[in-house]
Amino acid sequence: MAYSELIKDYERVRDYMREFYIYGFKSREEYDSKSARSYDNERRRIESWLGEYMSFRQDAGGKQVFLSVDSRRIDHNPLYQSFKAKSFTDKDITLHFYLLDIFADGGAYTTKEVVERMDKDYLSQFDSTFSVDMSTVRKKLKEYEAIGLLKSGKRGRETCYQRPKEQVRLDAWTDAVSFYAEAAPLGVIGSFLLDRLGNPDQPFGFKHHYILHAMDSQILEELLCAMGQHLRVKLTVKRRNSSKTRERWVYPLKLYVSSQTGRQYLLFYEYSSCSFAFCRVDRIVETETGGEDASYPDYEEWYRENAGHFWGVSANGSRATEHLEMTVRVEEDEAFIVRRLEREKRHGTVERLDEHTYRFTADVFDASEMLPWLRTFIGRIVSLKCSNPAVVQTFYKDLEQMTAMYGGERDGVQ
Numbered sequence: 001m002a003y004s005e006l007i008k009d010y011e012r013v014r015d016y017m018r019e020f021y022i023y024g025f026k027s028r029e030e031y032d033s034k035s036a037r038s039y040d041n042e043r044r045r046i047e048s049w050l051g052e053y054m055s056f057r058q059d060a061g062g063k064q065v066f067l068s069v070d071s072r073r074i075d076h077n078p079l080y081q082s083f084k085a086k087s088f089t090d091k092d093i094t095l096h097f098y099l100l101d102i103f104a105d106g107g108a109y110t111t112k113e114v115v116e117r118m119d120k121d122y123l124s125q126f127d128s129t130f131s132v133d134m135s136t137v138r139k140k141l142k143e144y145e146a147i148g149l150l151k152s153g154k155r156g157r158e159t160c161y162q163r164p165k166e167q168v169r170l171d172a173w174t175d176a177v178s179f180y181a182e183a184a185p186l187g188v189i190g191s192f193l194l195d196r197l198g199n200p201d202q203p204f205g206f207k208h209h210y211i212l213h214a215m216d217s218q219i220l221e222e223l224l225c226a227m228g229q230h231l232r233v234k235l236t237v238k239r240r241n242s243s244k245t246r247e248r249w250v251y252p253l254k255l256y257v258s259s260q261t262g263r264q265y266l267l268f269y270e271y272s273s274c275s276f277a278f279c280r281v282d283r284i285v286e287t288e289t290g291g292e293d294a295s296y297p298d299y300e301e302w303y304r305e306n307a308g309h310f311w312g313v314s315a316n317g318s319r320a321t322e323h324l325e326m327t328v329r330v331e332e333d334e335a336f337i338v339r340r341l342e343r344e345k346r347h348g349t350v351e352r353l354d355e356h357t358y359r360f361t362a363d364v365f366d367a368s369e370m371l372p373w374l375r376t377f378i379g380r381i382v383s384l385k386c387s388n389p390a391v392v393q394t395f396y397k398d399l400e401q402m403t404a405m406y407g408g409e410r411d412g413v414q
Helices: 010-022 036-053 078-084 090-105 111-125 134-146 170-183 188-196 212-228 296-309 335-344 367-375 389-406
Strands: 054-059 062-067 151-155 158-162 231-238 245-257 264-270 275-280 284-292 322-329 349-354 357-364 381-386
Touching: 010 036, 010 078, 010 212, 036 054, 036 078, 078 188, 078 212, 090 111, 090 134, 111 134, 111 158, 134 151, 134 158, 170 188, 212 231, 212 245, 212 264, 212 284, 245 275, 245 296, 322 367, 335 349, 335 357, 357 367, 367 381, 367 389, 381 389
Parallel strands: none
Antiparallel strands: 054 062, 151 158, 231 245, 231 284, 245 264, 264 275, 322 357, 322 381, 349 357
């Protein structure tokens, strides 16, 4: 039987999942953030969601448990299960079924009328002390309106609620929802929709399936809502390699998702430094929205003018751009190199100088981000120039270290 204790605070789930999944499944002795009892509780909870994906090995230190997932062989992201474990009180469950039954006839009722019907048609049938008050029912009705189970309207001065009449035929969208659930940043929404469809067979397979960032979905949803309403946001961000956090008031501008790792980044304007910067979404612990920022058109205009200067996710303090030029030699049977340059140039340009020589140029905020890509052309590079000398120095220093390690001569590079 699955471990049935459910929890309400998702940030706590997210933190434990990182400890157990991202940073390695710690043993009982290694886990010192909470008590041994907390370790046992959280381990059982995670096993109830991910039991079939867990493996273990025995070594000198004892039994080492870890999660083992082949993303090519799973139909659905198993980490979505963490969002579907939600706690409910006895009153929550009772109100849920009473409300669905009351509104099943399609009628519109005020909060007062709902309470009266509950007392007359339901609670009066039982000999118990269970009761409902107007405030609790009103909150529950507003909650159901927010998630789309009910809609509100006006009857005179009073607010009344009823079930929405328009229903979308989800079965016509099965393939689209299946793809969205596994490929989109907020794919957990698609996972919930697939539950309503009875979890049909997955028609898609993914060679590179980035399931890990599903745990950031709640933070991501809050950021996207703030962006849609042009709101300022206070981010509580966990410091790198530390449990300490810092608070940053920002205006969230754009979301970037890496096609190589699936990692999600937020581009924002930070008020304290008056500059644009990036932050990894998985390091954001909590968000708190403020008021609308009337200057948002200025931030968006800056982005439109400068979006072409991002190579990766470094704004480098939004200072002046750095100019880089790389000239490569392409032999007669190496047309694929030219195709690579054209395909991977991003916002750069590729120019043919002669029959065997091509020049790549780019103006970016942080040219050092290009180094891993530039290294893939070692052996063909004729010259490398950058307005930031440190970039070229780093490139040649790495090349010299590689030569010292593996041997060989430094030919073909100037």
